[in-house]
Amino acid sequence: MKMNGARIMLECLKKEGVDTVFGYPGGTVINIYDELYNFKEIRHILPRHEQAGVHAADGYARATGKVGVAFATSGPGATNTVTGIATAYMDSIPLVIVTGQVPTALIGNDAFQEADIIGITRSCTKHNFLVRDVKDLATIMKKAFYIARSGRPGPVLVDLPKDVQIAQTEFIYPETIEIRGYKPNLIGHPKQVEKAVDLLLTSRKPVIYVGGGVVLGNAAEGLTSLARKLSIPVTTTLMGLGSFPENDSLSLGMLGMHGAYCANMAMTHSDMIIAVGARFDDRVTGKIATFAPHAKIIHIDVDPTSIKKNVRVDLPIVGDVKDVLTKMIKQADKNKEKVAEFKDALVGWHEDIAGWKSKHPISYKQSSTVIKPQFVIQKLRELSDDDAIIATDVGQHQMWTAQFFEFNKPRTLLSSGGLGTMGYGLPAALGAQVAFPQRQVITICGDGGVQMNIQEMATLVQNRLPVKIVILNNNFLGMVRQWQELFFDKRYSQTCMEMPIDFIKLAEAYGAKGFSTSKPSEVEKVIMQGFKEPGPVIMEFKIAREEKVLPMVPAGASLNEMVLNA
Amino acid sequence: MQHTISVLVENEFGVLARVASLFSGRGFNIDSLSVAPTNEEGLSRMTIVTRGDDNILEQITKQLNKLIDIIKVIDFTDGSAIERELALIKVSAEDESRAEVLRIVDIFRAKIIDVTPKSYTIEATGNPLKIDAILELLRPLGLKELVRTGSVAIGRGAKGWTG
Numbered sequence: 001m002k003m004n005g006a007r008i009m010l011e012c013l014k015k016e017g018v019d020t021v022f023g024y025p026g027g028t029v030i031n032i033y034d035e036l037y038n039f040k041e042i043r044h045i046l047p048r049h050e051q052a053g054v055h056a057a058d059g060y061a062r063a064t065g066k067v068g069v070a071f072a073t074s075g076p077g078a079t080n081t082v083t084g085i086a087t088a089y090m091d092s093i094p095l096v097i098v099t100g101q102v103p104t105a106l107i108g109n110d111a112f113q114e115a116d117i118i119g120i121t122r123s124c125t126k127h128n129f130l131v132r133d134v135k136d137l138a139t140i141m142k143k144a145f146y147i148a149r150s151g152r153p154g155p156v157l158v159d160l161p162k163d164v165q166i167a168q169t170e171f172i173y174p175e176t177i178e179i180r181g182y183k184p185n186l187i188g189h190p191k192q193v194e195k196a197v198d199l200l201l202t203s204r205k206p207v208i209y210v211g212g213g214v215v216l217g218n219a220a221e222g223l224t225s226l227a228r229k230l231s232i233p234v235t236t237t238l239m240g241l242g243s244f245p246e247n248d249s250l251s252l253g254m255l256g257m258h259g260a261y262c263a264n265m266a267m268t269h270s271d272m273i274i275a276v277g278a279r280f281d282d283r284v285t286g287k288i289a290t291f292a293p294h295a296k297i298i299h300i301d302v303d304p305t306s307i308k309k310n311v312r313v314d315l316p317i318v319g320d321v322k323d324v325l326t327k328m329i330k331q332a333d334k335n336k337e338k339v340a341e342f343k344d345a346l347v348g349w350h351e352d353i354a355g356w357k358s359k360h361p362i363s364y365k366q367s368s369t370v371i372k373p374q375f376v377i378q379k380l381r382e383l384s385d386d387d388a389i390i391a392t393d394v395g396q397h398q399m400w401t402a403q404f405f406e407f408n409k410p411r412t413l414l415s416s417g418g419l420g421t422m423g424y425g426l427p428a429a430l431g432a433q434v435a436f437p438q439r440q441v442i443t444i445c446g447d448g449g450v451q452m453n454i455q456e457m458a459t460l461v462q463n464r465l466p467v468k469i470v471i472l473n474n475n476f477l478g479m480v481r482q483w484q485e486l487f488f489d490k491r492y493s494q495t496c497m498e499m500p501i502d503f504i505k506l507a508e509a510y511g512a513k514g515f516s517t518s519k520p521s522e523v524e525k526v527i528m529q530g531f532k533e534p535g536p537v538i539m540e541f542k543i544a545r546e547e548k549v550l551p552m553v554p555a556g557a558s559l560n561e562m563v564l565n566a
Numbered sequence: 567m568q569h570t571i572s573v574l575v576e577n578e579f580g581v582l583a584r585v586a587s588l589f590s591g592r593g594f595n596i597d598s599l600s601v602a603p604t605n606e607e608g609l610s611r612m613t614i615v616t617r618g619d620d621n622i623l624e625q626i627t628k629q630l631n632k633l634i635d636i637i638k639v640i641d642f643t644d645g646s647a648i649e650r651e652l653a654l655i656k657v658s659a660e661d662e663s664r665a666e667v668l669r670i671v672d673i674f675r676a677k678i679i680d681v682t683p684k685s686y687t688i689e690a691t692g693n694p695l696k697i698d699a700i701l702e703l704l705r706p707l708g709l710k711e712l713v714r715t716g717s718v719a720i721g722r723g724a725k726g727w728t729g
């Protein structure tokens with residue numbers, strides 16, 4: 001049947017199993033919105049800013065594992081998506097973003113609301129497409145989804161000029177597509193796997209270091225069984241939290257700049273690091289020259305460019321982490337005796353680790369007069385559902401969440417790790433709540449970042465999305481203030497917010513409920529009140545203003561040079 | 567160390583920009599780059615001359631391979647490829663230097679492609695080192711203008727390299 005391009009695009013989404021889109025209308029997508037008017041198979045959520053729309057699609061994708069989809073109009077609509085796209089790109093989140101574009105005949109003429117979004121997003125998308133002919137549209141959409149979700153996932157942008165949306169053609173969705181230059185290597189090389197297991201079994205101080213790839217690759221189960229089978233301690237990055245249960249005795253918690261002492265010490269003393277779906281980011285390694293000086297490194301990743309980018313690697317395995325971990329388990333099962341010997345020999349190592357754990361556990365000093373942020377996080381864990389989804393913003397509260405909220409399940413933490421985008425938390429929670437209307441979705445924010453996308457309160461209320469917004473209010477841009485305190489002589493340049501905000505009134509202005517307290521004794525009550533509300537809620541905790549995130553590896557220092565209490 | 571990398575790409579809109587922005591975004595050097603269609607429909611071949619240690623070269627080839635529109639990447643290590651470059655050189659040539667220019671052109675088997683009473687324009691092809699050498703000899707005589715294509719490279723032997 002002949003259809004116009006706008007309709008074809010929507011039909012393609014349907015074919016890809018998309019049932020939810022986050023988007024914002026405008027002149028060059030008005031034809032798409034006109035088609036959407038009667039298109040019942042897709043639920044469209046209207047955010048109040050395109051950046052938030054993309055973050056919502058990203059939160060939806062992280063929580064479900066599906067591809068998130070967002071629409072925006074040309075020019076300012078498209079440029080507003082850029083931060084959202086870059087955020088998703090840095091954390092390898094599968095998205096398809098469809099932007100309107102001025103008619104093909106006007107491209108390059110500085111037409112009204114024209115922006116070269118293909119050029120602008122070239123370096124923050126996995127790939128992007130300008131559709132010049134409606135006949136190519138279905139194939140391009142199919143490619144876009146395939147590229148977004150396969151291999152190392154990422155955002156793909158499709159720029160759709162207005163005349164292509166109007167032009168008619170037969171809709172045929174291709175069954176298969178062939179992209180000569182794109183053949184992600186998913187199958188781990190069996191010989192490499194064999195060698196890796198042999199090498200691993202020679203070690204006496206092994207650590208498994210897990211990144212977001214394990215969450216994205218749905219490999220948490222395989223990882224957990226391998227670690228338990230071989231009795232190897234596991235540390236994760238911020239992005240890897242949830243891929244291994246933190247309540248397991250093998251868990252070391254998070255490593256890196258604000259990681260646990262035991263995790264960083266284990267890395268420093270290890271003789272064998274098995275990196276899975278992680279990329280040795282500078283926030284994780286500290287000073288590269290002194291990183292894991294005694295360790296051989298086995299690196300498993302679907303993206304060959306991640307391997308040997310920052311650190312030397314003794315044994316690389318390129319492949320889908322789930323596939324590789326499954327093979328490693330099988331290989332270990334073939335070597336039962338060696339495995340038993342290996343485990344016996346780890347006793348000393350486990351003792352070392354237990355020593356580090358008890359010497360400097362992640363901790364804070366409780367107070368009876370001011371609310372400690374860490375206490376709020378602990379209470380949130382205690383009082384929330386097991387499968388609650390937590391979306392954080394960026395700053396101190398994000399690190400406290402990573403340190404004190406115990407993550408035991410994959411896809412329960414949504415956080416902007418790579419780009420560190422303030423303003424991410426609230427819209428990401430919105431997206432997750434759209435995906436899981438029945439689950440508890442909580443966003444933990446600072447008073448700075450929450451204001452970067454606060455307008456999404458309206459979207460929550462309009463769509464009856466009962467997201468619980470927790471604000472740890474220190475009236476500072478806390479994380480930057482902490483750096484100024486430690487490294488710039490307490491010269492608090494432009495980090496004090498000065499003017500307090502009445503968050504209760506703010507919530508009410510949007511038609512939501514707000515609760516606030518500055519008393520430790522009321523923390524539990526406020527959380528319970530907030531959780532009981534059927535709709536969206538702001539829970540504001542006025543916290544100890546100059547509380548720091550500790551421990552800390554100062555930028556450029558080695559992992560074992562941690563500031564434990566300053 | 568200098569490396570010559572051959573890249574087979576889809577002849578898609580924007581592919582050159584993708585490669586160029588990969589190099590600039592990641593701080594890789596480009597000494598020269600040339601690109602033109604191949605004998606296979608829809609494919610172009612780029613020859614990129616770049617520099618870096620082994621780790622950087624490994625990243626360059628991996629990152630290039632990661633681009634969706636790139637089909638194949640080869641890092642031609644020394645000797646495995648034949649490299650050629652073309653240069654158009656305008657040189658002053660008056661009085662006694664006219665004969666000197668002609669002699670140099672002859673030695674390098676280059677060609678004169680334009681003549682005026684004050685100048686010769688020369689077409690030279692060869693390995694980039696040969697181009698460097700002829701330039702060195704011509705420079706003292708007064709180089710007025712120089713245009714080089716950058717290297718193109720093809721593997722030695724009978725086997726063709728296709729998509």
Ligand SMILES: Cc1ncc(C[n+]2csc(CCOP(=O)(O)OP(=O)(O)O)c2C)c(N)n1
Nearest residue numbers: 395396397420422446447448449477478479
């Ligand atoms: C969009 C954006 N701008 C600036 C920064 C730099 N930055 C990182 S953390 C931070 C402070 C965040 O303050 P707040 O949201 O109040 O959270 P807190 O650290 O106090 O928990 C800033 C400004 C950033 N990460 N993102």
